[in-house]
Amino acid sequence: MKILCLFKTEPDLDILPEKEWQPDENLRIETVFLPSIWNCFDESALAMALQLRKESKDISLSALTVAPPAGETAMRTLYALGFDNCVRLDPGGTDLRFSPEWVAELICRYCEKAEGFDVLLLGQQSAEGNNSLTPALCAEKLHVPCISRVTELHCEDEQTLSVSYACNQGLTRRRISAPVVLSVGNAQISCLPVPTLKAKMTLGKKPVERLAYGDLGLTEDSAGEYTGLGLMDLEPVSLKRATRRITGATPEEIAEKLYTEYIRKALEEGQ
Amino acid sequence: MRKFLILNGYGAGASASVSRATAFFKSSWPGEVPERCLLLCPDEATASGLAGRIPWSRVTAIVKKIYDPEPILGLLARDTASDGLYIFGDDPDSAGLAARLYGRCGGSACIGVCAAEEKNEKLFLRKRVYSHHMEARFLAEKLPCFAALAKGLPTDGETENGPSTPEMIVLEDEDTEKEIIFQEDGDGDSLETAKLLVAGGNGAGGPEGLACLQELAACMGAGFGVSKPAAMGGWAPLSSMIGISGTLAAPELCIAAGVSGAAAFFAGIEKSGAIIAINTDPEAPIMGHADAVVQGDYKEILPELIRLIRQDRSLL
């Protein structure tokens, strides 16, 4: 079974101080100096792929990211963890934040170039764009089913997976035959293992396959044609409340203040 | 622009979700009537119950026992209006359906819409982006537009016109070899309506660290929720996850301890009446967003709080 994992590393937005959430004239937030982390849903997807590989030796694992050269650092980790092939598609100067259609087009063209995959495995949404569209768009372009909010995967045979996923009716498990797009949601398997130093030194040095738009028969100019929404404005969300600091010499004193000033009343009202 | 509502009637939260969608429509286009409302339902009784919550008459129900987007997509894609705005509910299955329909029919799509506005025949949609740190305003440059609503929008109150009989399209459940097992999805719904909430997070360091938070929740009769890392780590059920990927709660009082208050989590408690935060780090985002903040170790403060509550309760 040929599995292609699509992933993204993204700036750790949680550590950007509140005053920095100011867009520039191009409606961008300066995040280049923030450390990169795996997108949490993509990380689950990558970890699930490695888990599948443990269950069946007949699985080949590829990973694709659309990212500038810095994205290759993550690929060294993936090689060290046992991925067979890592591909970086250079986005040039394209703003990918709100362009899931373009990203899906790139992914599908790559799939065609690589003569198809049985399973596309990716996280459900990114932090910046929060578009939640890429998995569905890939499935539609490739004319294959899409299972969303995947929480667990197991290998049944060469072409079949047992897929657990969340839906409105509850948690569901079903057997799915490839080809399929799987969009990973809140999965309990959420962290990639840490590769050994030895694996990093050996496997981690495998070369990353690099592609440009031209390799997929596209040009940077065509990116805009794929998008249906135009970004008009970006404003910080204000969450401020009139905060009061509660202090005390001992935990008892603090607890007493919290209880008498906030909690007792709420408990009485709740009765 | 013709407007359609496509609402999902599967699952325990369907009725509230339908109310939120109709409230959204009424507040965005006062006095307008949608071209048609489509209800996706597991059975005819649910369809007529939910149709009674819809204040308009043109309602069609697509009935299929087990939700499967594939045949529904086929039906919907067949007669999508090229000038249509398709508004989907705020549940994740609806968001998935909107995304697939967009992929099939083209136009534009926006998932997680919190406001819509039509100006000079142009459609503008707002949604939270950047992990809920920012709100973006988009112009739908192409139609049809498929818009799925954000979680946590206001409801209409209890609009109840009594059961009504919508036009029904019944789809057969195909006889597949697929094994389908449903499990209850836990108590996410009860967190949504909890009046009191205690929330813990990564600061607990593991399931043991959550014990005193769970004890506090139990003695207050409060709901208990956790942040994503705690849920993902298996320290608490996934259904107890709070935030944009979990439940959006709106309690009267929320005590959040050992959580940084990252925007994606905070979205799940921002509608709380009052928020008490206990955190060792004075710079944690929640320390600027709560009503009462304590800089300290919750493991020292909460046992005292539990003692006080128990003491007071025993006097009742």
Ligand SMILES: Cc1cc2nc3c(=O)[nH]c(=O)nc-3n(C[C@H](O)[C@H](O)[C@H](O)COP(=O)(O)OP(=O)(O)OC[C@H]3O[C@@H](n4cnc5c(N)ncnc54)[C@H](O)[C@@H]3O)c2cc1C
């Ligand atoms: C697309 C996307 C969706 C997401 N959805 C969600 C979501 O729905 N819900 C969610 O929670 N997160 C979500 N996240 C993740 C979110 O951005 C944060 O990473 C997460 O909320 C952090 O959880 P935390 O506060 O528990 O952990 P941390 O950030 O690790 O914070 C732990 C806090 O505990 C404090 N602490 C440690 N020890 C103690 C102690 N003894 N007493 C008191 N305080 C202590 C620390 O000072 C720190 O502030 C999402 C992220 C992305 C990218």
